[in-house]
Amino acid sequence: MSKTSTTSVTTVAFFPLGLLFGFVLSRAGATTYDYYAGLFLFSDLQLLWVIAAGAATGAVGIALLKKVQAKTLLSGEAIEFAGKPYKRDLIPGALLLGMGWGLAGACPGTLLAMLGEGKGNGLFTLFGVMLGTWLYGVMRANTQNSSQGVVAPD
Amino acid sequence: MAELIIWSGWQGGIGVGLVVVAMFWLTGKALGASSAYGEACGVLGQTFYRSGSFAGPKWRLFFAAGIVGGGLIAAWTSTGTWALSWDMGTLYSSVLPASPTLRALVLTSGGVMIGFGARAAGGCQSGHAITGMALLNPPSILAGGLFFVGGIVAVQSLFAWVG
Numbered sequence: 001m002s003k004t005s006t007t008s009v010t011t012v013a014f015f016p017l018g019l020l021f022g023f024v025l026s027r028a029g030a031t032t033y034d035y036y037a038g039l040f041l042f043s044d045l046q047l048l049w050v051i052a053a054g055a056a057t058g059a060v061g062i063a064l065l066k067k068v069q070a071k072t073l074l075s076g077e078a079i080e081f082a083g084k085p086y087k088r089d090l091i092p093g094a095l096l097l098g099m100g101w102g103l104a105g106a107c108p109g110t111l112l113a114m115l116g117e118g119k120g121n122g123l124f125t126l127f128g129v130m131l132g133t134w135l136y137g138v139m140r141a142n143t144q145n146s147s148q149g150v151v152a153p154d
Numbered sequence: 155m156a157e158l159i160i161w162s163g164w165q166g167g168i169g170v171g172l173v174v175v176a177m178f179w180l181t182g183k184a185l186g187a188s189s190a191y192g193e194a195c196g197v198l199g200q201t202f203y204r205s206g207s208f209a210g211p212k213w214r215l216f217f218a219a220g221i222v223g224g225g226l227i228a229a230w231t232s233t234g235t236w237a238l239s240w241d242m243g244t245l246y247s248s249v250l251p252a253s254p255t256l257r258a259l260v261l262t263s264g265g266v267m268i269g270f271g272a273r274a275a276g277g278c279q280s281g282h283a284i285t286g287m288a289l290l291n292p293p294s295i296l297a298g299g300l301f302f303v304g305g306i307v308a309v310q311s312l313f314a315w316v317g
Binding site for chain 1 (some may be wrong): 156158159160161162163164165166167168169170171172173174175176177178179180181182184185187188190191192194195199200201202203205206207208211212213214216217218219220221222223224225226227228229236237238239240242243244245246257258260261262263264265266267268269270271272273274275276277278279281282283284285286287288289290291292293294296297298300301302303304305306307308309310312315
């Protein structure tokens with residue numbers, strides 16, 4: 001198999017993974033507006049359990065994959081379990097994202113599943129997320145132009 | 155609007171965690187969602203999102219399209235029929251403006267904060283809070299905690315101010 005076709009098969013494989021992710025997010029209640037308000041008002045902790053059990057299950061699975069030194073099933077390469085690095089804007093960025101999360105009752109992943117379910121209000125949120133992502137790109141591109149260093153997006 | 159089937163929180167969490175593990179095992183990539191919006195901006199002409207980790211195949215867009223499809227399947231396999239809905243549930247409906255224009259403005263503003271904030275933080279609830287905490291990655295644990303602080307401040311203020 002040529003390098004190109006391997007890459008395209010690998011790329012297309014993300015679609016069924018997305019289907020699974022969207023489906024479980026919906027079943028987990030992560031696409032239901034009331035659970036977001038309930039989480040931040042401490043009146044219904046459904047989504048706290050989702051995040052906690054999700055992280056715990058992920059931690060166990062990752063430990064098992066590390067133990068057997070699993071290779072990726074699609075490319076046969078060793079899996080790098082590298083965490084995202086700390087960055088300068090992490091603290092204000094995370095606070096801003098959190099406020100948007102509460103205000104719009106959605107996060108970047110669940111918003112997409114909400115749109116699939118037919119939640120029309122998600123279209124306004126989607127427009128906003130695209131705009132915010134774009135603005136960050138504009139801001140960073142300007143910073144790069146005015147300084148010597150080239151900063152890669154993340 | 156379909157009446158969604160909803161599992162208990164821990165069952166849903168196990169499902170989400172298994173997808174994180176499946177993603178690593180199949181593709182070697184850390185599961186995340188917000189970078190797909192960067193990739194989309196790159197395709198639409200924002201060249202900032204064409205270099206570094208955004209260079210190469212547009213796998214994030216395939217993943218994002220899958221998530222939309224997953225939501226569609228979840229609604230189809232629930233009770234009732236799929237329909238476009240403008241309902242935001244009891245709690246948000248009680249505090250957000252009733253005027254469709256003002257409500258759209260609030261949701262768009264929330265979206266801008268989500269999009270800008272996610273890129274500034276380098277990830278969102280999927281990449282930092284779930285995948286990052288599963289990796290026991292300190293910056294992600296910090297980000298996950300701050301997402302909650304931001305959400306609590308926004309929603310508590312909203313309900314104190316309006317409700």
